[in-house]
Amino acid sequence: MAVARYWRQQEQRYSLAGSKCAICNGSFFPKRTICPTCHRRSIGKMEKFLFSGKGKVVTYTIVHDPIISYADQSPYVLAVIALEEGDLVLGQIVDCDPRIVDIDLDVEMVFRRLSAEGASGTIQYGFKFRLMDVGSS
Amino acid sequence: MTLSREVAVIGIGQTKFGEIWHKSFREIGIEAGLRAIQDAGIESSKVDSIYIGNMSAGLFLDQEHVASMIAEEVGLTKDSVPATRVEAADASGGLAFRQAILDISSGMSDIVVVGGAEKMSDVTSQIATYFTAAGADQSWESLFGATIPSLYALMARKHMHDFGTTREQLGLVSVKNHRNGSLNPDAQFQKEITLEQVLKAGPVSTPLGVFDCAPISDGAAAIVLAELDLARELCTNPIKVSGTGQGSDSLSIANRTELTGLKATRAASKRAYEMAGINPSEISVAEVHDSCTIGEIMAIEDLGFFEKGDGGPATERGDTSLEGIISINTSGGLKARGHPLGATGIAQINEIVLQLRGMAGKRQVKDPLYGLAQNVGGTGGTVIVHILEAI
Ligand SMILES: [Zn+2]
Numbered sequence: 001m002a003v004a005r006y007w008r009q010q011e012q013r014y015s016l017a018g019s020k021c022a023i024c025n026g027s028f029f030p031k032r033t034i035c036p037t038c039h040r041r042s043i044g045k046m047e048k049f050l051f052s053g054k055g056k057v058v059t060y061t062i063v064h065d066p067i068i069s070y071a072d073q074s075p076y077v078l079a080v081i082a083l084e085e086g087d088l089v090l091g092q093i094v095d096c097d098p099r100i101v102d103i104d105l106d107v108e109m110v111f112r113r114l115s116a117e118g119a120s121g122t123i124q125y126g127f128k129f130r131l132m133d134v135g136s137s
Numbered sequence: 138m139t140l141s142r143e144v145a146v147i148g149i150g151q152t153k154f155g156e157i158w159h160k161s162f163r164e165i166g167i168e169a170g171l172r173a174i175q176d177a178g179i180e181s182s183k184v185d186s187i188y189i190g191n192m193s194a195g196l197f198l199d200q201e202h203v204a205s206m207i208a209e210e211v212g213l214t215k216d217s218v219p220a221t222r223v224e225a226a227d228a229s230g231g232l233a234f235r236q237a238i239l240d241i242s243s244g245m246s247d248i249v250v251v252g253g254a255e256k257m258s259d260v261t262s263q264i265a266t267y268f269t270a271a272g273a274d275q276s277w278e279s280l281f282g283a284t285i286p287s288l289y290a291l292m293a294r295k296h297m298h299d300f301g302t303t304r305e306q307l308g309l310v311s312v313k314n315h316r317n318g319s320l321n322p323d324a325q326f327q328k329e330i331t332l333e334q335v336l337k338a339g340p341v342s343t344p345l346g347v348f349d350c351a352p353i354s355d356g357a358a359a360i361v362l363a364e365l366d367l368a369r370e371l372c373t374n375p376i377k378v379s380g381t382g383q384g385s386d387s388l389s390i391a392n393r394t395e396l397t398g399l400k401a402t403r404a405a406s407k408r409a410y411e412m413a414g415i416n417p418s419e420i421s422v423a424e425v426h427d428s429c430t431i432g433e434i435m436a437i438e439d440l441g442f443f444e445k446g447d448g449g450p451a452t453e454r455g456d457t458s459l460e461g462i463i464s465i466n467t468s469g470g471l472k473a474r475g476h477p478l479g480a481t482g483i484a485q486i487n488e489i490v491l492q493l494r495g496m497a498g499k500r501q502v503k504d505p506l507y508g509l510a511q512n513v514g515g516t517g518g519t520v521i522v523h524i525l526e527a528i
Contacts, residue, residue: 006280009276030276030277058295058396059292059298060291061291061293061343061345062340062342063282064339064340065286065340065341065342066284067270067279067282067283067284068263068266069267071263073282075340076282078281078282078283078291078342079291080291080295080390080391080396088391088392089391090277090278090281090283090390092281103294103295103298114280114281115282124280126280126281
């Protein structure tokens with residue numbers, strides 16, 4: 001049952017594809033059908049928008065008691081990222097010692113395996129993030 | 138906003154919370170319901186309607202349609218009394234209570250029984266964590282590895298960064314709530330803990346550890362409500378519902394404008410305070426949603442008890458203890474009383490009723506007039522606030 005549910009969001013999950021409102025220029029991730037600022041005026045005016053994938057860490061946590069489908073990756077870093085276009089997104093930060101992650105560090109999107117999902121064991125892919133300039137600081 | 142007809146609590150009942158291996162969902166539901174009906178001293182034939190708060194019997198027990206099941210068990214299907222199940226993750230109980238109030242206020246019913254129940258321990262703790270995360274956004278949070286505690290941990294880290302809230306202050310919420318729980322015979326944990334134990338406990342999701350997070354619990358709680366004039370005829374100590382408020386916010390935290398508080402708490406409480414015609418300073422006892430310790434810190438700020446950023450220092454000063462300015466989570470809160478998701482919102486009201494009746498035993502606060510309960514669904518997508526008054 002889960003396969004179709006994940007497939008439908010594949011494009012958004014693979015490439016940080018969200019929406020932009022042609023009226024107020026607001027960008028949104030995940031994609032929206034209606035702009036929360038412009039409401040009904042935005043109907044039919046929401047365009048596909050690809051985020052650059054660059055942003056900053058707003059807050060983070062190291063997850064030691066994982067969701068079951070991530071048990072093999074624990075502990076992992078989960079963070080809220082402020083994308084440079086101005087929207088927030090939740091994702092993992094990978095490719096580094098979790099202890100060096102901090103608020104305000106710059107990150108960029110990478111494409112990775114997310115998790116093996118549920119009983120069917122289907123592997124899900126999508127965006128994660130990595131620190132930029134690791135080692136130079 | 139006002140209620141067309143005023144409403145009061147005339148009876149309360151609940152099971153002990155914890156891992157109740159030997160009893161089924163049906164059995165704990167009926168136990169709480171019958172205690173509440175007995176406490177109200179009414180015949181069950183007088184009940185006009187039933188509401189049940191339950192987050193997910195479907196996931197935990199493969200059983201939906203639990204309102205009919207409970208109605209049957211308490212013997213109310215004979216007269217085909219309307220029975221409705223209400224869901225808003227772990228705010229299901231508070232929302233069910235609100236629906237019962239609105240039912241009476243509308244004139245549809247005079248006497249309503251509202252229950253909340255959850256049976257979580259029939260699955261492993263790992264599975265329970267997964268099911269509980271269904272109260273967050275499956276597509277954009279859980280799929281990326283988020284659990285409910287990890288989402289609160291993100292808010293905790295930001296709160297610490299922005300306001301200087303300390304790890305110790307978070308821990309002191311748990312210490313206080315375990316102390317209160319030690320005075321509550323219905324609590325899941327009735328043992329005091331030290332700050333050192335909290336800080337040394339295994340990490341769940343940094344900065345939160347095992348003692349910062351509510352346990353997996355079974356339990357049920359129930360309330361009998363009546364129209365106020367009828368309540369005065371039926372019982373000697375009715376507790377009036379002075380305010381009810383509900384607010385919502387985006388399901389996922391990344392779609393919110395703020396990560397150090399819950400907008401829905403502020404909206405719900407503003408509506409409840411306005412209906413009651415009182416200020417936060419007039420509340421003397423409150424049950425708030427500490428599914429994680431940061432939840433209590435944010436709640437006491439968002440509810441207007443303390444300035445934004447002063448929630449941690451206020452806890453450290455002892456302002457929220459039984460002897461403090463405003464006693465928070467006298468029952469032990471979700472952390473020590475236990476957190477059977479759908480039952481929590483009802484158990485919170487029960488504690489406030491006990492306090493306002495002056496029957497809270499060793500944890501009784503001195504002469505409270507107003508009490509408040511704040512019940513959060515997931516990480517704040519739904520918040521329900523009620524204000525009760527001793528009359
Ligand atoms: Zn717009």
